[in-house]
Amino acid sequence: EPEVTQTPSHQVTQMGQEVILRCVPISNHLYFYWYRQILGQKVEFLVSFYNNEISEKSEIFDDQFSVERPDGSNFTLKIRSTKLEDSAMYFCASSPSPEGVYNSPLHFGNGTRLTVT
Amino acid sequence: KQEVTQIPAALSVPEGENLVLNCSFTDSAIYNLQWFRQDPGKGLTSLLLIQSSQREQTSGRLNASLDKSSGRSTLYIAASQPGDSATYLCAVRISGGYNKLIFGAGTRLAVHP
Numbered sequence: 669e670p671e672v673t674q675t676p677s678h679q680v681t682q683m684g685q686e687v688i689l690r691c692v693p694i695s696n697h698l699y700f701y702w703y704r705q706i707l708g709q710k711v712e713f714l715v716s717f718y719n720n721e722i723s724e725k726s727e728i729f730d731d732q733f734s735v736e737r738p739d740g741s742n743f744t745l746k747i748r749s750t751k752l753e754d755s756a757m758y759f760c761a762s763s764p765s766p767e768g769v770y771n772s773p774l775h776f777g778n779g780t781r782l783t784v785t
Numbered sequence: 786k787q788e789v790t791q792i793p794a795a796l797s798v799p800e801g802e803n804l805v806l807n808c809s810f811t812d813s814a815i816y817n818l819q820w821f822r823q824d825p826g827k828g829l830t831s832l833l834l835i836q837s838s839q840r841e842q843t844s845g846r847l848n849a850s851l852d853k854s855s856g857r858s859t860l861y862i863a864a865s866q867p868g869d870s871a872t873y874l875c876a877v878r879i880s881g882g883y884n885k886l887i888f889g890a891g892t893r894l895a896v897h898p
Contacts, residue, residue: 672828701885703886709890710789710888710889710890710891711829711874711876711886711888712888713885713886713887716885724885726885759828759829761829773819773831773834774819774829774831774886775831776821776828776829776830776831777828778826778827778828779827779828
């Protein structure tokens with residue numbers, strides 16, 4: 669079964685450094701998402717992306733965050749200057765159509781654990 | 786603002802028991818509700834998706850119901866097995882053109898032999 673793949677599985681970075689999290693969505697999917705889960709907290713929506721532009725973003729997704737689909741297969745999340753509170757598990761997800769429309773659930777990757785020291 | 790609550794936070798049961806996990810949401814204006822399973826160190830696996838117009842969905846030993854007007858959903862797991870041990874998350878997609886899911890904190894389930 670096709671999968672969403674994320675790399676790396678664990679990233680350690682120093683505060684203030686830039687980090688890029690990478691995702692390869694399922695190949696025929698059109699909608700892409702980033703969610704995050706701070707340890708012990710709920711999964712939170714960050715951003716959705718369709719047709720090469722952001723379709724929605726949360727208040728968490730400030731100017732320090734950006735997303736890009738640099739080629740036909742990768743989808744990246746960049747954090748420009750990491751802060752301690754950015755430490756979390758970051759999940760990429762994709763769907764063939766908007767979440768839940770036409771009974772198409774989200775497919776999540778296994779996540780990248782980001783640790784900011 | 787939509788809030789999703791799951792009860793209980795944790796559950797430990799012997800193998801073979803039938804289980805009910807509860808999810809409640811504060812705003813009934815939802816597009817759909819999804820149940821996910823999260824294993825340690827893994828991503829989220831979609832289990833069942835219920836559209837707002839539906840009352841329930843079934844997949845194998847899993848049955849999810851939705852009562853939109855009262856803001857509640859339940860996930861019923863029949864004849865639980867140790868392999869069912871995981872965290873179960875409930876998430877709602879709010880209506881009005883929004884394209885995101887609001888998650889509950891999850892129920893951590895342990896099924897022991």
